[in-house]
Amino acid sequence: MNGSVILGLVLRYTYIIRRSVPRIIEMLFWPMLDLLVWAFLTLYLKSISDGPPSAVTFLLGAMIFWDVLFRSQQGMTVSFLEDVWARNIINVFVAPVRVREFLAATALVGLLKVLIIIVVLTVSARLLCDFDFLALGWALGPLFVNLIIMGWGIGLVTTALIMRFGQAVEMLAWAIPFLFQPLSAVFYPVSVLPAWAQPLALALPSTQVFEGMRSVLAGGPFPTAHLLWALTLNALWLAVECVFFAWMYQSTREKGYLAKLGTQ
Amino acid sequence: MSELIVEIQNLRKTFGALVAIDDLTFSVARGEIVGLLGANGAGKTTALSILLGLVTPSAGSVRVFGQDLERHRVAVLRRMNFSSAYTALPSNLRVEENLLVFARLYSVQKPRRKIDELLELLEIAHLKKRVVGRLSSGESARVSLCKSLLNDPELLLLDEPTASLDPDIADKVRKWLRQVQRERGIGMIYTSHNMRDVEEVCDRVLFMRRGKIFAEGTPRSIVEKFQEQSLESLFIKVARGGDIEDL
Ligand SMILES: Nc1ncnc2c1ncn2[C@@H]1O[C@H](COP(=O)(O)OP(=O)(O)OP(=O)(O)O)[C@@H](O)[C@H]1O
Numbered sequence: 075m076n077g078s079v080i081l082g083l084v085l086r087y088t089y090i091i092r093r094s095v096p097r098i099i100e101m102l103f104w105p106m107l108d109l110l111v112w113a114f115l116t117l118y119l120k121s122i123s124d125g126p127p128s129a130v131t132f133l134l135g136a137m138i139f140w141d142v143l144f145r146s147q148q149g150m151t152v153s154f155l156e157d158v159w160a161r162n163i164i165n166v167f168v169a170p171v172r173v174r175e176f177l178a179a180t181a182l183v184g185l186l187k188v189l190i191i192i193v194v195l196t197v198s199a200r201l202l203c204d205f206d207f208l209a210l211g212w213a214l215g216p217l218f219v220n221l222i223i224m225g226w227g228i229g230l231v232t233t234a235l236i237m238r239f240g241q242a243v244e245m246l247a248w249a250i251p252f253l254f255q256p257l258s259a260v261f262y263p264v265s266v267l268p269a270w271a272q273p274l275a276l277a278l279p280s281t282q283v284f285e286g287m288r289s290v291l292a293g294g295p296f297p298t299a300h301l302l303w304a305l306t307l308n309a310l311w312l313a314v315e316c317v318f319f320a321w322m323y324q325s326t327r328e329k330g331y332l333a334k335l336g337t338q
Numbered sequence: 339m340s341e342l343i344v345e346i347q348n349l350r351k352t353f354g355a356l357v358a359i360d361d362l363t364f365s366v367a368r369g370e371i372v373g374l375l376g377a378n379g380a381g382k383t384t385a386l387s388i389l390l391g392l393v394t395p396s397a398g399s400v401r402v403f404g405q406d407l408e409r410h411r412v413a414v415l416r417r418m419n420f421s422s423a424y425t426a427l428p429s430n431l432r433v434e435e436n437l438l439v440f441a442r443l444y445s446v447q448k449p450r451r452k453i454d455e456l457l458e459l460l461e462i463a464h465l466k467k468r469v470v471g472r473l474s475s476g477e478s479a480r481v482s483l484c485k486s487l488l489n490d491p492e493l494l495l496l497d498e499p500t501a502s503l504d505p506d507i508a509d510k511v512r513k514w515l516r517q518v519q520r521e522r523g524i525g526m527i528y529t530s531h532n533m534r535d536v537e538e539v540c541d542r543v544l545f546m547r548r549g550k551i552f553a554e555g556t557p558r559s560i561v562e563k564f565q566e567q568s569l570e571s572l573f574i575k576v577a578r579g580g581d582i583e584d585l
């Protein structure tokens with residue numbers, strides 16, 4: 075991998091975002107809107123229940139965690155789409171850029187977006203609803219890392235699908251992550267899922283992360299077991315996703331669609 | 339005989355039942371400008387896309403700079419470049435920013451100096467700080483040419499580079515291409531529907547029809563061989579299915 079090439083691509087995507095007020099707004103708009111809705115819901119739930127306040131803060135935590143996963147995937151796939159929309163993707167693919175360098179660059183963009191959003195949401199949650207995200211402590215970092223990695227994996231799949239099937243399936247970039255939401259047990263524990271769905275749910279790194287998050291928020295210890303499971307599952311899934319991407323890439327070149335990306 | 343930088347042998351590309359490239363064999367020598375001519379759908383862009391590693395061949399071999407393209411894709415791409423009327427550069431970046439990004443992708447030494455030099459050469463130094471999306475199509479075509487010269491390529495692939503240019507700028511582009519060929523010994527493969535381009539710029543023309551080369555030579559020798567008035571009249575005759583082979 076050539077660092078200069080990766081940096082060049084990251085530079086290009088950050089130029090694009092910096093130059094465009096709509097893109098900056100888009101990046102912050104949905105997370106902020108989500109935060110407001112969940113914050114008000116949390117306030118309401120607190121007012122009608124006498125349960126421990128931590129039970130309702132799950133919701134806010136879950137919302138921020140989900141956004142980490144979603145933005146990491148978005149950062150990757152939207153970077154690719156930006157090049158397609160700009161009719162520039164061919165210029166990138168005919169430059170001496172290895173496919174893995176291209177993917178590394180889009181993954182880095184995903185990471186950058188996630189970092190910005192984490193900071194914005196943490197500060198806003200603190201100011202607006204007195205929710206101290208950092209109370210999660212040391213478990214926060216590894217939990218986030220696992221979500222980011224899973225986001226990259228889904229990003230690989232959505233990018234591959236758009237590359238192979240064209241802009242007609244563009245909406246998959248936004249839809250596919252939500253396919254994993256019900257099974258990821260984001261807002262409720264795995265135990266509420268029907269028995270047949272539970273093993274499926276536990277095979278997702280995200281489910282392990284959300285279970286871990288809840289146990290920490292409920293005052294439990296560092297969620298070692300959940301984290302180890304998440305890491306192992308991420309490694310397995312990522313391997314499968316890389317193979318899938320390579321397969322789609324090869325098929326796209328055979329069918330001649332790579333040469334057509336963004337030229338029509 | 340000078341060194342061959344492109345050697346294509348028995349190349350074939352099918353898309354399902356459609357044969358886009360059919361047993362194509364040709365080569366390009368260092369510093370030579372080869373024109374790919376042919377009606378819409380003759381297979382020109384497909385041939386270029388294969389040379390760029392965007393499309394995999396169904397059969398045949400493609401060697402660039404003596405190396406197998408599929409196995410040494412990145413090493414080969416480092417020494418070539420591409421410009422097309424059908425691609426664009428990110429529209430909300432300034433000309434300079436765009437070129438700096440590509441300078442990084444091609445690992446160009448002293449990128450700023452290189453960019454200034456090329457902008458001067460193509461007479462667009464005044465556009466350096468402009469946002470690409472607001473340039474006219476002719477201006478962005480020249481920026482794209484600039485991009486394609488950033489890495490001092492030994493091989494330049496041009497897909498209809500003059501398609502959006504006014505006659506004055508098209509004339510200048512032809513002159514520049516000739517100039518960089520002379521001064522830097524760049525080999526080029528050039529597709530165009532402008533016969534003027536081809537006659538003026540190309541040392542040799544490959545006339546394609548349905549994925550095959552059916553005539554090859556200097557623009558003049560082809561016209562003479564088929565006893566036509568000009569490349570243009572020959573082109574029209576071929577495109578309309580004239581029985582050229584019987585001539
Ligand atoms: N990805 C693809 N899938 C299916 N058919 C394709 C694909 N790409 C090209 N073709 C077909 O292959 C043939 C050659 O196309 P190509 O784009 O190479 O033509 P061309 O010579 O560049 O034409 P033009 O002068 O119109 O640019 C055409 O019949 C085209 O429809």
Ligand SMILES: [Mg+2]
Nearest residue numbers: 382383384497
């Ligand atoms: Mg074409």
